[in-house]
Amino acid sequence: MIYRSVGNRCAVILESLQLPLTNEEALEKLRLKGFRLIDVDMVGLAREHLGRSKFVRGPRMSLAPEVVDCSSFTKWLFAQCGIWLPRRSVQQRDYGDPVQPGEAMAMDLVFTTGIKNYYRQDIPNGIGHVGIVTESGTVVHAASESLGVVESPMESFIIDIKFRGIRRYIPAGGKVRTFEIPPDFDIECSDDIRWLLLPPT
Numbered sequence: 001m002i003y004r005s006v007g008n009r010c011a012v013i014l015e016s017l018q019l020p021l022t023n024e025e026a027l028e029k030l031r032l033k034g035f036r037l038i039d040v041d042m043v044g045l046a047r048e049h050l051g052r053s054k055f056v057r058g059p060r061m062s063l064a065p066e067v068v069d070c071s072s073f074t075k076w077l078f079a080q081c082g083i084w085l086p087r088r089s090v091q092q093r094d095y096g097d098p099v100q101p102g103e104a105m106a107m108d109l110v111f112t113t114g115i116k117n118y119y120r121q122d123i124p125n126g127i128g129h130v131g132i133v134t135e136s137g138t139v140v141h142a143a144s145e146s147l148g149v150v151e152s153p154m155e156s157f158i159i160d161i162k163f164r165g166i167r168r169y170i171p172a173g174g175k176v177r178t179f180e181i182p183p184d185f186d187i188e189c190s191d192d193i194r195w196l197l198l199p200p201t
Contacts, residue, residue: 001171003190008181009038009082012190013174019197027177029197034182040081043106046132046140046149049073053149055142057116061087070130073142073149074109077132082178083169089130090118096167101158104166106135110157111164127164131157 003011014023021029027037049065059067064076071089078085085092093111104110114128131141131152139157143150157163170176181187185196 001174001190003082004084005181005187005189006079006082006084008183009079009178010181010187010190010193011082011176011178012193013171013176015175017191017194017197019194021197026197030179030193033196034184036180036182038082038178038180040178042077042081043132043134043140045080046073046077046134047151049149050140050151051148053142055145055148057145068142068149070114070142074130074132078169080178081176083176085169088118089114090120090127092130093127093165093167096169097171099166099168101154101163101166104133104137104154105168105172106133107170108133108166108168110139110154110166112157112159112162113164125164133166 001013001016014026019026053065054067055069056067057069059069059072061072064072068076071087071092074092075085075087085095089111092109099108109130110133111127112129113126117126117128119126131139133139137154138151139154140149140151187193
């Protein structure tokens with residue numbers, strides 16, 4: 001899987017780069033070039049904003065995480081791991097791999113209808129809300145102006161008339177590492193790291 005970087009952060013699954021190096025050799029080469037590994041607990045970070053972030057419909061991304069709506073909150077969370085997602089919930093559902101409700105795991109996103117819904121072609125299949133699944137089988141989401149960011153039971157998201165799918169952006173069992181990119185390097189996506197480690201001959 002290739003991840004598009006966000007700011008000075010980029011996520012990478014080293015195994016997906018198919019390097020003729022061990023992971024340890026690749027990590028050491030990157031360290032010597034000034035790359036720094038960052039440990040990000042995305043679900044823990046989401047929970048830090050329970051009751052703290054203010055909900056406003058359609059805020060600018062520059063206001064996150066203090067001021068968010070549901071999709072700017074999930075976009076911001078993934079950005080902390082160096083994974084770019086588009087801005088709107090309907091766009092975010094276009095990314096990642098479909099997952100059945102019984103197979104959902106931490107860091108998956110779950111989509112439902114909302115007060116206002118976006119759609120591609122099918123109006124009845126509109127999407128208006130998104131939240132991040134936790135290891136406890138709950139969902140952290142920016143719910144409303146009155147509630148802000150809350151943690152809710154998964155069951156409230158998978159009601160038939162509201163449910164619009166679950167998407168996975170980090171493969172099950174995939175070891176995603178987040179790097180802080182040194183200012184001397186232009187890394188647009190995780191695949192660029194392969195060519196940094198294997199320069200042309």
